[in-house]
Amino acid sequence: MEPIPIAKKTPASSAAPIKFIITKTVNSKTLSPQTSVPPVIAGRVLTQSSPVIPPRTINLSEPHNTSIQSLPGKKIAISPLKTPSKNIKPVQSVAVGGVGGSQFKTIIPLATQPNVQQIQVPGSRFHYVRLVTATTASSTGQPSGPSTSSIQTAKPMVVSTGAVRMSVPIVPPQTMKQVAPKPLTSAAQVVTTTQTQQRLIMPATPLPQIQPNFTNLPPGTVLAPAPGGGNVGYAVVPAQYVTQLQQSPFVTLASSSSFPASAGIQTQARLPLNGLSAAETTSRPRKPCNCTKSQCLKLYCDCFANGEFCNNCNCNNCFNNLEHETERLKAIKTCLDRNPEAFKPKIGKGKEGEADRRHSKGCNCKRSGCLKNYCECYEAKIMCSSICKCIGCKNFEESPERKTLMHLADAAEVRVQQQTAAKTKLSSQISDLLMRTTPVVSSGGGRLPYTFVTKEVLEATCECLLEQAKKAEQTHQPRAEAERMILEEFGHCLMRIISSAGKAKADCASINC
DNA sequence: GAGTTTGAAACT
DNA sequence: CAGTTTCAAACTC
Numbered sequence: 001m002e003p004i005p006i007a008k009k010t011p012a013s014s015a016a017p018i019k020f021i022i023t024k025t026v027n028s029k030t031l032s033p034q035t036s037v038p039p040v041i042a043g044r045v046l047t048q049s050s051p052v053i054p055p056r057t058i059n060l061s062e063p064h065n066t067s068i069q070s071l072p073g074k075k076i077a078i079s080p081l082k083t084p085s086k087n088i089k090p091v092q093s094v095a096v097g098g099v100g101g102s103q104f105k106t107i108i109p110l111a112t113q114p115n116v117q118q119i120q121v122p123g124s125r126f127h128y129v130r131l132v133t134a135t136t137a138s139s140t141g142q143p144s145g146p147s148t149s150s151i152q153t154a155k156p157m158v159v160s161t162g163a164v165r166m167s168v169p170i171v172p173p174q175t176m177k178q179v180a181p182k183p184l185t186s187a188a189q190v191v192t193t194t195q196t197q198q199r200l201i202m203p204a205t206p207l208p209q210i211q212p213n214f215t216n217l218p219p220g221t222v223l224a225p226a227p228g229g230g231n232v233g234y235a236v237v238p239a240q241y242v243t244q245l246q247q248s249p250f251v252t253l254a255s256s257s258s259f260p261a262s263a264g265i266q267t268q269a270r271l272p273l274n275g276l277s278a279a280e281t282t283s284r285p286r287k288p289c290n291c292t293k294s295q296c297l298k299l300y301c302d303c304f305a306n307g308e309f310c311n312n313c314n315c316n317n318c319f320n321n322l323e324h325e326t327e328r329l330k331a332i333k334t335c336l337d338r339n340p341e342a343f344k345p346k347i348g349k350g351k352e353g354e355a356d357r358r359h360s361k362g363c364n365c366k367r368s369g370c371l372k373n374y375c376e377c378y379e380a381k382i383m384c385s386s387i388c389k390c391i392g393c394k395n396f397e398e399s400p401e402r403k404t405l406m407h408l409a410d411a412a413e414v415r416v417q418q419q420t421a422a423k424t425k426l427s428s429q430i431s432d433l434l435m436r437t438t439p440v441v442s443s444g445g446g447r448l449p450y451t452f453v454t455k456e457v458l459e460a461t462c463e464c465l466l467e468q469a470k471k472a473e474q475t476h477q478p479r480a481e482a483e484r485m486i487l488e489e490f491g492h493c494l495m496r497i498i499s500s501a502g503k504a505k506a507d508c509a510s511i512n513c
Numbered sequence: 514g515a516g517t518t519t520g521a522a523a524c525t
Numbered sequence: 526c527a528g529t530t531t532c533a534a535a536c537t538c
Binding site for chain 2: 299364
């Protein structure tokens with residue numbers, strides 16, 4: 001189709017260039033393509049950090065800079081990427097956006113049912129969506145499909161996080177509330193017109209794939225279906241919402257059998273987050289907060305600032321959870337009123353070098369020399385830049401203090417690696433020893449009886465090791481030397497055990513026991 | 514673990 | 526916008 005300019009184009013936000021698409025087809029039979037559902041996308045755009053932009057609905061029948069593609073199957077994955085075709089997958093998963101400097105938006109197809117509610121699963125850093133069957137899908141006066149009423153009962157979805165599968169309840173529509181697992185802009189509240197429920201809905205029919213110029217649409221934009229063009233709309237979602245899905249290992253949101261036609265929602269992206277590689281983010285789960293006075297509803301709280309619910313935190317009087325949704329939304333709005341970019345990653349790319357990362361606002365350190373984790377630049381392992389207003393900054397490339405710190409850090413890292421390797425080796429040797437001492441006496445083999453590693457032997461060994469530690473301490477040996485002494489003693493102990501076992505075996509053989 | 518320091522966020 | 530206060534994390538002892 002010939003590209004058509006979008007009439008209501010607004011400048012794109014500076015959202016992070018991390019995008020991917022989650023799509024899910026649910027109950028595609030419930031609506032016929034001819035059903036003329038009003039272009040009301042009664043869902044809430046999942047957004048975390050988009051600037052305050054008035055919510056808008058764009059009718060796809062309007063002139064657009066769009067290209068329509070047809071894809072087989074019922075799944076939709078639209079990714080406004082540099083190479084979109086490579087990321088459109090007619091499978092039930094995810095289209096992973098590329099990483100680059102351009103502004104990408106994540107498009108989540110919207111239809112009229114079922115409802116989707118954001119949820120956060122305890123123990124997970126993911127934000128999931130909860131599919132809610134809509135018994136009021138025809139509240140706009142449109143005839144409901146024959147199967148609309150057939151899905152009356154809320155059914156759980158199975159959430160799989162790696163090897164663990166959790167059941168996520170799907171609440172009945174009457175209990176459905178808006179949930180904001182990610183901070184929302186005011187623009188994120190998609191305007192509902194005639195429908196009472198706000199719903200973010202997955203495509204319900206095998207529809208033409210629409211590939212508008214999403215990159216230029218502001219977060220919060222809702223693309224409503226054109227009349228006769230099917231019952232699907234699209235919501236533009238800032239990348240930050242999606243990035244949270246990437247912070248944990250591979251996860252599958254698989255629907256239960258109650259949604260036979262539905263697809264799983266999967267995240268399998270490994271994309272940078274906040275300047276860190278995905279590997280870094282996945283390997284370092286967020287630290288629990290310890291907020292006491294902010295109710296975790298201010299940016300002091302890292303969880304809140306990251307757009308996450310508190311989970312396994314040590315906070316007191318926490319309101320950053322589903323139970324305090326209203327307060328949380330209000331707090332989000334307050335933060336965004338104060339700073340529309342409050343929830344955007346602070347570490348972005350610098351203007352000059354593509355590889356350069358820098359703090360979006362710069363730090364204001366006065367006493368730390370920007371060489372302690374008080375400094376947000378240093379904490380993010382980046383140099384201070386010209387936009388920093390720090391005093392006495394030592395966090396620059398040529399800084400000798402910084403180099404010294406880096407060397408120390410490197411040395412410490414090497415040390416840790418060495419210790420880890422030593423432990424691994426020791427563990428391997430112990431395993432090997434135990435393997436060799438498995439009870440095979442009766443078979444006449446050469447192995448030693450493991451019964452020689454008795455509790456008493458273990459205790460004696462520990463005493464020897466402790467004694468060695470004391471000795472090292474008394475002689476003020478450096479830690480490395482102390483460790484060496486202890487390990488050496490451990491080796492001696494092992495040798496004695498082996499030797500004793502060997503003798504015992506020989507004795508045993510001599511008396512035919 | 515308690516107390517101190519620090520700088521971002523919030524407030525005035 | 527600048528100065529001050531609040532807050533929670535980082536750090537020190």
